[in-house]
Amino acid sequence: MQTLVAYVENKPGVLNRVSSLARRLAINIDSLTVGPTENEAIARMTIVAHTDEKGAHRLEASLEKLVDVRLAENVSDRALLERDLALIKVSADQQNRPHLMELIKVFRARVVDVAPESLILEVSGAVEKIDGLLEVLRPFGVLEMARSGRISMTRGGDLLRPPVSAPSSELAAVDSNLK
Amino acid sequence: MKLTGAEILCESLTRLGVREIFGYPGGAILPVYDALGKSKLHHVLVRHEQGATHMADGYARASGGVGVAMATSGPGATNMVTGIATAMLDSSPVVCITGQVSSKVLGSDAFQEIDITGITMPITKHNVVVSHAEDIARTVREAFVIASSGRPGPVLVDITKDAQQASAEFDWEASAPQLPPKRQRTNHDPAEFDRAVELLNSAKRPLILAGHGIMVSGAMRAFEQFVRAGNYPVAMTLLGIGCFPASDPLNLGMMGMHGEAWVNNAIQEADLLIAVGMRFDDRVTGDLRTYAKSARKIHIEIDRAEINKNVKVDAALVGDAREVLEKLTPHIVTRDHDAWIRHIAKLKGDSAVRDIQSLPDTGHLYAAHVINDIWKETHGEAIVVTDVGQHQMWEAQYYHHNRPRTLITSGGLGTMGFALPAAIGAKFAKPDAEVWVVVGDGGFQMTMSELATIVQEKINIKIAIINNGFLGMVRQWQEFFYDKRYVATPLVAPDFAALANAFGIRGERITKRAEVVPVIRSARESTETVLIDFRVEQEDSVYPMVAAGASLSDMIRRPNSPLVETATEP
Ligand SMILES: Cc1cc2nc3c(=O)[nH]c(=O)nc-3n(C[C@H](O)[C@H](O)[C@H](O)COP(=O)(O)OP(=O)(O)OC[C@H]3O[C@@H](n4cnc5c(N)ncnc54)[C@H](O)[C@@H]3O)c2cc1C
Ligand SMILES: Cc1ncc(C[n+]2csc(CCOP(=O)(O)OP(=O)(O)O)c2C)c(N)n1
Numbered sequence: 018m019q020t021l022v023a024y025v026e027n028k029p030g031v032l033n034r035v036s037s038l039a040r041r042l043a044i045n046i047d048s049l050t051v052g053p054t055e056n057e058a059i060a061r062m063t064i065v066a067h068t069d070e071k072g073a074h075r076l077e078a079s080l081e082k083l084v085d086v087r088l089a090e091n092v093s094d095r096a097l098l099e100r101d102l103a104l105i106k107v108s109a110d111q112q113n114r115p116h117l118m119e120l121i122k123v124f125r126a127r128v129v130d131v132a133p134e135s136l137i138l139e140v141s142g143a144v145e146k147i148d149g150l151l152e153v154l155r156p157f158g159v160l161e162m163a164r165s166g167r168i169s170m171t172r173g174g175d176l177l178r179p180p181v182s183a184p185s186s187e188l189a190a191v192d193s194n195l196k
Numbered sequence: 197m198k199l200t201g202a203e204i205l206c207e208s209l210t211r212l213g214v215r216e217i218f219g220y221p222g223g224a225i226l227p228v229y230d231a232l233g234k235s236k237l238h239h240v241l242v243r244h245e246q247g248a249t250h251m252a253d254g255y256a257r258a259s260g261g262v263g264v265a266m267a268t269s270g271p272g273a274t275n276m277v278t279g280i281a282t283a284m285l286d287s288s289p290v291v292c293i294t295g296q297v298s299s300k301v302l303g304s305d306a307f308q309e310i311d312i313t314g315i316t317m318p319i320t321k322h323n324v325v326v327s328h329a330e331d332i333a334r335t336v337r338e339a340f341v342i343a344s345s346g347r348p349g350p351v352l353v354d355i356t357k358d359a360q361q362a363s364a365e366f367d368w369e370a371s372a373p374q375l376p377p378k379r380q381r382t383n384h385d386p387a388e389f390d391r392a393v394e395l396l397n398s399a400k401r402p403l404i405l406a407g408h409g410i411m412v413s414g415a416m417r418a419f420e421q422f423v424r425a426g427n428y429p430v431a432m433t434l435l436g437i438g439c440f441p442a443s444d445p446l447n448l449g450m451m452g453m454h455g456e457a458w459v460n461n462a463i464q465e466a467d468l469l470i471a472v473g474m475r476f477d478d479r480v481t482g483d484l485r486t487y488a489k490s491a492r493k494i495h496i497e498i499d500r501a502e503i504n505k506n507v508k509v510d511a512a513l514v515g516d517a518r519e520v521l522e523k524l525t526p527h528i529v530t531r532d533h534d535a536w537i538r539h540i541a542k543l544k545g546d547s548a549v550r551d552i553q554s555l556p557d558t559g560h561l562y563a564a565h566v567i568n569d570i571w572k573e574t575h576g577e578a579i580v581v582t583d584v585g586q587h588q589m590w591e592a593q594y595y596h597h598n599r600p601r602t603l604i605t606s607g608g609l610g611t612m613g614f615a616l617p618a619a620i621g622a623k624f625a626k627p628d629a630e631v632w633v634v635v636g637d638g639g640f641q642m643t644m645s646e647l648a649t650i651v652q653e654k655i656n657i658k659i660a661i662i663n664n665g666f667l668g669m670v671r672q673w674q675e676f677f678y679d680k681r682y683v684a685t686p687l688v689a690p691d692f693a694a695l696a697n698a699f700g701i702r703g704e705r706i707t708k709r710a711e712v713v714p715v716i717r718s719a720r721e722s723t724e725t726v727l728i729d730f731r732v733e734q735e736d737s738v739y740p741m742v743a744a745g746a747s748l749s750d751m752i753r754r755p756n757s758p759l760v761e762t763a764t765e766p
Contacts, residue, residue, distance in 0.1 A: 084342060084375060188345055192372065
């Protein structure tokens, strides 16, 4: 599994270009999240892909060839903070509820909705943690689940910022040479 | 100044230096055609939109500039798909402009509405829908920049009919391209550069693999200086042909599936391969597990995605070929490779005896002879545009190009039907050049309707049909790998000379070797287009051949005995 972070133009069709590229390279995407950044023109993606280092290089370099991608970087080898968020609807009757509540505490999940026959839990954290919680919830009966997909950030001073300078002078030179 | 979107488009194209547009009209692009009529742009009416894209492509490849094709929405746009893909795979800068239904009905399955940007997403470098007149000038400028910068490629601009009709302020200064900023990668990793220099100066058996990127970069002079500095032998890819003169003793010829035997052997024996602007296509490498095992590799390449894609390299210099070569050349100190070069010359000598040129004259007409005669008669100075198949490979082997951009051929997609329209485009790019089409009887029948375009535009090109009565290249595979079961490869054709006459073009038919040179001479003397139907040996094959996926060392060679006699009905 390889993790890439990309800064892309925040406009329609860009997600399609990115996913279409992965499809063309025959790279299976495990999760792809996209959201706004502090700059409203730019969106940030975290792409988790079933591929090896070579495939990730190809994906990274090909992504950067897309006009609407400002930067793409394979961060798999870097110190990463990774988060996934899950909402899990689990069946819960009077009998098993106390046991369930204990587990929830251990995994630092929260109960965000209570109904007579079920609870909705919210849990965030590393993927393994959520997978672990799911494992122990299964015997109770997982009725429904929604996961956000992974978002990742390199730790500490290892900054990954989008380029925001004016269009490169190289391209301006191409424009003035046409004729 | 207030103009309609259609007028803004024409004005923008004019300012970008466009003279010709290859296109075909229809409802959704009619406002633009109306504006075209009032502009200084020359519109070339094609007979099929695929032809328009190949013409724009041929124009781009011959000139080094951007070619422009135009079509209406729906079927006009979808007819462009093959031509766009052809340009994409060979990194050719083409801008396609399509009309689109009005933005108010977009998404409603309106008449002739098709999602052409969706369809062409994987086969364009970029594409975009424009639905406001005020965005047209900037978008078209951006399209030209994208098409021609970095690794070039096709760009499609889909303009809605209401955007063509609406009025907007035209301000060229204010419509400069506004492309998203990119991370500037530091291309020349110093450690990588030092490693490359060390490899160059320690190699005993170096060999350059010269590709299309040299032409794209305009690096011919820098490349020659690099070659001379290191005294390196040069092998070319199909699309690299012309980047270095064939007449130079250091130029060995083409590599790969139908490359020269001595070139492939040299690749397998080399201790250093210096790949410049080429992408190690599978037609070039054969089986990767056995490819150039004793060689270290340096890759000079503008596209990071090509590094280590097919062949793992020891030093990757990412950047424009000219810039990298200019930086590299002063560091070359070792240039004594005479023993290696003598060794390759010996390999070459061993091959010559098998060459079809050396076979006794059996009275039959061979394609190789025809092409070699065209080469001699045109002094290697013509622009030759080939189609796809056996004749394409014979052209690469027997027409020796000395100048860049004089072989125009579809390499990556291998698009039959490319040659005739691409040659029309090339002729518009280089009106003073002698342009020859070398095409098979199969591929010619795919786009021969463009003969009418030639007549309407009164242009002068020479068309050599290498007519073997078969889909020759496929027949060859059937001969070698399917026990001569010729399924769907024998091919009926019209009388091409008579067909040419019907279009108002002079047509000739040649069946004997002695007639070849005279007909070439008389065709060259004519100031009009001439079509020559060369009835060649039907079951000749292209040698050497590395079967798909086989090792470069395993070449099928031309049998020493004269060819099997086959009936050629003239
Ligand atoms: C029937 C048939 C048979 C064929 N047989 C052969 C054969 O025997 N031998 C053969 O060689 N080919 C053969 N081909 C063609 C083959 O399929 C490829 O098209 C060809 O090898 C590609 O050549 P290339 O890598 O030089 O060019 P391209 O595919 O155009 O690649 C050019 C490379 O240069 C890079 N580049 C672009 N601009 C620059 C720049 N400014 N600076 C640096 N790099 C740059 C690009 O990123 C790209 O990687 C055959 C094709 C057909 C249809
Ligand atoms: C559009 C398209 N369809 C099919 C092919 C597969 N193909 C490659 S070469 C070839 C035969 C070409 O025959 P012809 O044009 O007569 O040329 P020859 O090989 O005989 O010189 C075919 C069918 C192709 N390259 N392009």
